[in-house]
Amino acid sequence: MHVGNPIEDGRRESLLIRVRAKYESALGCWQTRTFNQVADFKARAVELLSRTIGGDTDVTSALVRSELFHRERDGDGSDRARFTLMMTDGQDTVGRGPLPLSYSSELIVVNGIASSGILTDLKPLLFENIDSAIAFIANESEGASQ
Amino acid sequence: MPNLWILAAAGVILVLAIAAFRCEGVDTSADEEVSDCVAIERQYSDIVNERETELPGLELALFQDISGSTPGNLTPVISLQQLDALIAILLRRGVSSPSGSLTSNPMQPSSASAPILHRGSPRLCMSATR
DSSP, X not given: OOOSOHHHHHHHHHHHHHHHHHHHHHHHHHHHHHHHHHHHHHHHHHHHHHOOXXXXXXXXXXXXXXXXXXHXXXXXXXXXXXXXXXXXXXXXXXXXXXXXXXXXXXXXXXXXXXXXXXXXXXXXXXXXXXXXHHHHHHHHHHHTTO | OHHHHHHHHHHHHHHHHHHHHHHHHHOOOHHHHHHHHHHHHHHHXXXXXXXXXXXXXXXEEEEEEOOTTSGXXXXXXXXXXXXXXXXXXXXXXTTTOOOSOOEEOOOOTTSSOOOEEXXXXXXXXXXXXX
């Protein structure tokens, strides 16, 4: 970026400092907003996970919804790694209807019974524990860019 | 005394030369300045977004089944630490960029309620059912 002219270099340096300050300010706003939203998400997720009410297991609806989620487009057109992580035995006790014929993400099922119930036809990757599945997602999604 | 005049004249010339040099540096047109700014911004943006451009976007949907019908309770329940680990994986793709938005979008409580993290590329959808 230096052009050899100390005055011009100084001017560019001050411009870069201004641009950097503007960027840092925008980044700070984004981080604050993100932090708050992540905290909100986690609070509701914890509440969701700590409920003790009984009920049916609607695996089909969960899969349909996550498929809808993955098919959403927000216009940036970027290619993405897509995963659906399901901690379930795959036993649907609601029976809302057929599963999607095709699925647009990598389907991962975690349980201790080595079976995926109604999800079997979608050929999910089976894991015995969640940490291994998370490690797989981290490696696979980052390895895809190598 | 003549030497003093010569020194004074040299000093004036030097000052004028510096002023002219400085004017040359400052007196750029607005277009050039905008152009420079864009170039610098792009260069800096390339640096700070390097991490993001290295990594592809990521979308992650979670489903947690905590049905009591699972024999021997063999379906693990995701912990807060594991949730943090997943969020960290997602944010690695977005935290360097101030652009984009992250919004929470709770699903209707009539079904499995599901908060969603949603930002340009990294997204997390979560639902749970019992």
